[in-house]
Amino acid sequence: MISSAASLLRRGAARRAVQSTGAVSATSATKKASVQHSFFRSMNSASTIVEDDDSDYGFGKSVPDNKIPEEFIEEGEETIGEWTGCTRKFLAPLSVSQSGSEILNNPLFNKFTAFKSGERDRLHFRGLLPPRRVNMKIQKERVLQEIRAEPSMIRKHIILEDVHDRNETLYHRILVDHMVEMAPIIYTPTVGQACKEFAMRYRRPRGMYFCEEDRGHMAAMVYNWPEKDVHVIVVTDGSRILGLGDLGCNGMGIPIGKLSLYCAAGGIAPHRVLPVVIDVGTDNEELLNDKFYLGVQKPRLQGSKYYHLVDEFIQAVRHRWPNVLIQFEDFSSDKAQKLLNKYRDDILCFNDDIQGTGATTLAGVLGALRAKGELPTSLGDQRILIAGAGSAGIGVAQVLYQAMLEHGRSEEEAKNCFFIADENGLLGTERLDQLSPEQAMFARDTDGGLSLNEIVNKHKPTMILGMTAVGGLFSEKLIRDMGKHCERPIIFPLSNPTIKAECSAEQAFEWTDGRCIFASGSPFDPVQLKDGRTFYPTQCNNMFVFPGIGLGVTLCGAKTVTDRMLYVAAEALANYLTEDELSQGKVFPDLSTIRDVSKKVAIAVIEEAIRTGQASRLDEKALADLDAFVQKKMYDPVYVPLIEKKA
Numbered sequence: 001m002i003s004s005a006a007s008l009l010r011r012g013a014a015r016r017a018v019q020s021t022g023a024v025s026a027t028s029a030t031k032k033a034s035v036q037h038s039f040f041r042s043m044n045s046a047s048t049i050v051e052d053d054d055s056d057y058g059f060g061k062s063v064p065d066n067k068i069p070e071e072f073i074e075e076g077e078e079t080i081g082e083w084t085g086c087t088r089k090f091l092a093p094l095s096v097s098q099s100g101s102e103i104l105n106n107p108l109f110n111k112f113t114a115f116k117s118g119e120r121d122r123l124h125f126r127g128l129l130p131p132r133r134v135n136m137k138i139q140k141e142r143v144l145q146e147i148r149a150e151p152s153m154i155r156k157h158i159i160l161e162d163v164h165d166r167n168e169t170l171y172h173r174i175l176v177d178h179m180v181e182m183a184p185i186i187y188t189p190t191v192g193q194a195c196k197e198f199a200m201r202y203r204r205p206r207g208m209y210f211c212e213e214d215r216g217h218m219a220a221m222v223y224n225w226p227e228k229d230v231h232v233i234v235v236t237d238g239s240r241i242l243g244l245g246d247l248g249c250n251g252m253g254i255p256i257g258k259l260s261l262y263c264a265a266g267g268i269a270p271h272r273v274l275p276v277v278i279d280v281g282t283d284n285e286e287l288l289n290d291k292f293y294l295g296v297q298k299p300r301l302q303g304s305k306y307y308h309l310v311d312e313f314i315q316a317v318r319h320r321w322p323n324v325l326i327q328f329e330d331f332s333s334d335k336a337q338k339l340l341n342k343y344r345d346d347i348l349c350f351n352d353d354i355q356g357t358g359a360t361t362l363a364g365v366l367g368a369l370r371a372k373g374e375l376p377t378s379l380g381d382q383r384i385l386i387a388g389a390g391s392a393g394i395g396v397a398q399v400l401y402q403a404m405l406e407h408g409r410s411e412e413e414a415k416n417c418f419f420i421a422d423e424n425g426l427l428g429t430e431r432l433d434q435l436s437p438e439q440a441m442f443a444r445d446t447d448g449g450l451s452l453n454e455i456v457n458k459h460k461p462t463m464i465l466g467m468t469a470v471g472g473l474f475s476e477k478l479i480r481d482m483g484k485h486c487e488r489p490i491i492f493p494l495s496n497p498t499i500k501a502e503c504s505a506e507q508a509f510e511w512t513d514g515r516c517i518f519a520s521g522s523p524f525d526p527v528q529l530k531d532g533r534t535f536y537p538t539q540c541n542n543m544f545v546f547p548g549i550g551l552g553v554t555l556c557g558a559k560t561v562t563d564r565m566l567y568v569a570a571e572a573l574a575n576y577l578t579e580d581e582l583s584q585g586k587v588f589p590d591l592s593t594i595r596d597v598s599k600k601v602a603i604a605v606i607e608e609a610i611r612t613g614q615a616s617r618l619d620e621k622a623l624a625d626l627d628a629f630v631q632k633k634m635y636d637p638v639y640v641p642l643i644e645k646k647a
Contacts (some may be wrong), residue, residue: 012627035565038639082133093641100124103642107168108271111639112139119642136639139170144178153190160203161194164260168270175264180591183543187257189497189522192242194257198250198446199294207252207275208315210617212305213294214414218316227271230321231554234258235276235313239300239332240353243469243500248282249295254330258352258546265594266547266602267634268554289618310339318347323557327352327536333390336437348553350561356542356549357392358399359566359573361465361492364540365400366574367587368463368490368517380409382417385455387502388467389422392494394438396465399570402563418442419459425449439524456481456597463490466502469568470495479511487515494521505537519587538588545569547594548601555633556606557617564612565605572604573597595634602630634636 036621044518053489096109103123105108113134120126142164147156160182164171175182184190194201214221240250255275262268287293317324326349328339339385340351350356350535366376384400397418404414420427420442422487428448450458456478464482468476474493482489489512493502505524508516516534519540527535549569553561555618576589576597601625610623 005048007137017275017318019032020161027604028207034322034567043053066243084135086135091638091640093643095645096123096642097645099644101128104128105164107164107171107504109642112167112170114139114630114639123642123644130246133247134171136170139167140174140177143170143174147185153185154193154197154303156185157190157194162203169637169639172260172264172270172635175260176595179264179594183261183541183591184523186260187241187543188541189499191257192497195241195250196244197249198247198253199290199292200297202294202560206256207277208254209249209277209279210309211279212281212301212309214272215309215312218312222316222320225274227274229272230274230317230324231272232259232268232325232327232550233274233276233317234262234327234329234352235320235453236329237277237278237280238282238295238336239330239335241330242496244497246282246284246287247299248284248287249277249279249293250287251330253279255483258327258329261543262547262550262638263635266544266551266598267595267636268551268637269549274317274528276313276317278310306335314343314347318319323348323554324428325349325554326559327546327550329353331391337394337436345398345560346616348558348560350547350549350566350628351391351395352542354395355561355566356400356546357467358397359549359570360540360542360545361396361494362399362403362567362570363544363573364492364519364587365463365490366570367577367582368402368519370574370577371517371582371585371587372488376571377407378411380404380407381435381457381463382463384418385452385459385464386418386420386467387452387462387464388469388495389420389427390467393420393465393467394436396440396467398438399563399566403567403570406567415442417442419455419461421450421452425451425549426455453478453481456485460485461489462486463492466493466495468495468502469500471500472503474507476507476511479503479508479516483515489516491516492540494519497523498524505535509535509537515642517585517587523553536586538586540593543594544573544588544597547599548572548598549605551598551630552602552605553609555602555617556609556615556632558605558609558614559613562608562612562614563610568608571603572600577599599627599630603627607629 035181039634050247052298068279072165087288096103098106100107100123104125111616113129113132114134114136115129120129126496143159147159150156150159152409152483154641160171160174163174175186189413210218210221235256236251236254238248239246241247241251241254252275253278259273262273263270279296281296281298282288287295288297314326318328326347328351329352331339331351336351336354340354343349364440365379369378371378379400386397396558397420400417404417405411420439424431426449427435427439429443429445430448432443435443449456455461461482464474474491479491491503491508501522503521505518506527508518510527514529514535518535520537521540522615523539524537549561549565552558553565576593577586581589606618606626610620
């Protein structure tokens, strides 16, 4: 009797559960995905008997543990009312201390006209917006229509940055969904012009500025920044902006652009990034005499005053944010390596022009070797001509050199692969007193002073890398001569912006009869030769590496950025290339895949940090499902509900 009664009670409970399915569905729609899965697992810990059931499972049959009706889990978008094009599924709300017009003027929280009626009421700005609720999809379409109707790249940039200044979520959604189209607008090649015109187009404060007048106050100044949890800082002193030289305070456009890529490509949330200019003055006469220039109109600080200022900045930001990653960007060659050498072994930092460019170029070179049908270990068999002995050129040489050692080559064997030339010709030991230690490492015992053409004809390089910012430096004769000595020469003119490229894609393919493997610092359109063959040049851009490195080291709490991390980042990027892309002559993945590329790079960096004991936040247990962990931590720009923080 007791057993029979218990059976009846169970059946009655099951029947009531079925009758209240609508209520269950409504409840489940408010649960977060992880909560949903937990709920259904607990529901299905034993098969449930359903008698009065009109579902596909049939009357009186058991519901298998692994078959949950899709309508219980999946929830589509609404089609009517203010929720049209949106979903009602659970999104964790964001508590904000602001309300009313303050929210509408804060780009981190503003949604333009996408605020629902409930938010307009509880956040006290009903009536401050037009009545129609427009979802993100329509907002995005409107911005894209405006951008695509504008022929000028700098005007496109201004339109997009206007959105950035008013609605960061929409801005980053546009970048994530349309990276191929937007990357040239927010970064190279357009960002160079944006920097040159920075003062004339200045509209809204973004980032922080530190100058000599701030000495002694920086520890307090950093608390003026409103965000408490900064993960990544990109800092420049404006001394070597792309290939444009000293732009001083106008160089702020570079950290802003880089951090946009950190957010969109690397999945770092926008409230966790900080662009910085250390304004030590400028030696640009035009800016010194420009009444509209916004920076310090004095000659650049030099010597101890310069380094003391930078050091105070480093200490101040690390005092407030001890685990922050500091990325040095566009510092002049005479300062960049010294700063990197001072801090790289003690704090979490890296120089993108030296290490980022090196890792990205290494990935491109490894991809090029694959395209030639060679193994990565054949890197030590190459003869590498690098035009440009500044921080970028030497940084690339250092990373390639380290990769050769990784592949088992001796130091002497690796050094003999390099021919590095500056404006005075091939670096030779006769100039050791004029070279930095990093340059001296690659100085050759013979042939010092040879020109590029002489190097090509005597030493027959298999690849040439350009980092000179001298537009057109690679002449037709130089490239044709190289093509005579090498069946498939690797040609990478890496200087930015486009006008500074050592040669164009069209020139490289034409002068080698389509035999070269090509990548460039700035984007070039596909090239069609007279015989009808079409080639697709790829961009050797640091954006393929630095967002993933930043994501990886900040997630695992790395102590420093090691050379080995740079190598595994380059390897992960090179391995991402598909055989189809290689067959088309591409040496970098399609830009539309950059979020996934960044995830793979981050995973490789985290694995290396854990292996070497560098990860302070993760251990070997995290390796079990690292892909899911990183994916979950990546910022996804969607509108979330806002609630007012109670005092």
